[in-house]
Amino acid sequence: MGKIIAIVNQKGGVGKTTTSINLAASLGVLNKKVLLVDLDPQGNATTGVGVDKGDIASSIYEVLVMKSTIDESIIKTKSKNLSLLPAYLNLAGAEMELIELERKFKSIDKPFNRVLRLKEELDKIKNNYEYIIIDCPPSLGILTTNALAAADSVLIPVQCEYFALEGIMQLINTIMLAQKKVNPNLDIEGVLLTMLTANTNLGLEVIESIKSFFKERVYNTIIPRLIRLAEAPSHGKPILEYEPRSKGTLAYLNLAKEVIERNGTKEESIG
Ligand SMILES: Nc1ncnc2c1ncn2[C@@H]1O[C@H](COP(=O)(O)OP(=O)(O)O)[C@@H](O)[C@H]1O
Ligand SMILES: [Mg+2]
Incomplete structure (x- = not known):
């Protein structure tokens, strides 16, 4: 059964989308069947894997508001083992539509929970993949709440900067609330340090403070800041296709290996 990992941090610009694209593509190259779910109305994960917005017949928005099925909305990308559930600007209207749908269902006495829409849809196709990676928007609104309800775990990218831990308590509280209300088994998959500028004392200080907070949940792999x-x-390619021999390719492949290893160990310890 597929493992659903939500890439979450309500701060913008911390590397969620970059990590979603490149972790998903790296898992694919390591022979895992992967679905990348773009849950951000900006659709940057969609264009980042080479899917043109004009070519999208149906996106995650139509799936969430029940205008089309998840099967007909998933598309294959050019990358190995990587499929995509794309997003488009219309996703920005999903919250209002979901509230409206909930009202309609209530009026005819049918059950409907707007927070569980993504979970209900992903449950239908979960068995077709080994990993499902959700790129979340930079907020803790209804879309991210849907991701927290649907996911097995969250991966938190944290930018190596002075205010890195700002907002983290709010994020942890939101995760705990999701555990309490809708998803008791929601786990923290790991914490990823991103955009480290080489050879700065500030970078090292930030790494220390994040490690003392999150302890062994922090991945050994740190993503460097690389042009x-x-x-x-902008070339519609994951780093491993754009620049196969770059440090960025190596970093995200190493992250993918750590993710696979952590999950392998867990399965063994259960069995
Ligand atoms: N390791 C990195 N090195 C250099 N630039 C990066 C790196 N990771 C992300 N970026 C850039 O920083 C910006 C924000 O990253 P993004 O992944 O879109 O963050 P988020 O999805 O959290 O908003 C983007 O312009 C992206 O290209
Ligand atoms: Mg993003």
Whole structure:
């Protein structure tokens, strides 16, 4: 059964989308069947894997508001083992529509929970993949709440900067609330340090403070700040296709290996 990992941090610009694209593509290259779910109305994960917004017949928005099925909305990307459930600007209207749908269902006495829409849909296709990676928007609104309800775990990218831990308590509280209300088994998959500028004392200080907070949940892999990683999305390619021999490719492959290893160990300890 597929493991659903939500990439979450309500701060914008911390590397959620870059990590979603490149972790998903790296898992694919390591022979895992992967679905990347773009849950951000900006649709940057969609364009980042080479899918043109004009070519999207049906997106996650239509799936959430029950205008089309998840099967007909998932598309294959050019990357190995990587499929995509795309997003488009219309996703920004999902919250209002979901409230409206809930009202309609109530009026005819049918059950409907707007927080569980993504979970209900992903449950239908979960068995077709080994990993499902959800790129969340930079807020803790209804879309992120849907991701927290649907996910097995959350991966938190944290930018190596002075205010890195700002907002983290609010995020932890939101995760705990999701555990209490809708998803008791929701786990923290790991914490990823991103955009480290080489050879700065500030970077090292930030790493220390994040490690003392999150302890062993912090991945050994740290993503360096690299121009190539910022350039790749405008070419519609994950880093391992845009610049196969770059440090960015190596970093995200190492992250994917750590993710696989952590999950392998868990399965063994259960069995
Ligand atoms: N490791 C990195 N090195 C250099 N630029 C990066 C790196 N990771 C992300 N970026 C750039 O920083 C910006 C924010 O990253 P993004 O992944 O879109 O963050 P988020 O999804 O959290 O808003 C983007 O322009 C992206 O290209
Ligand atoms: Mg993003």
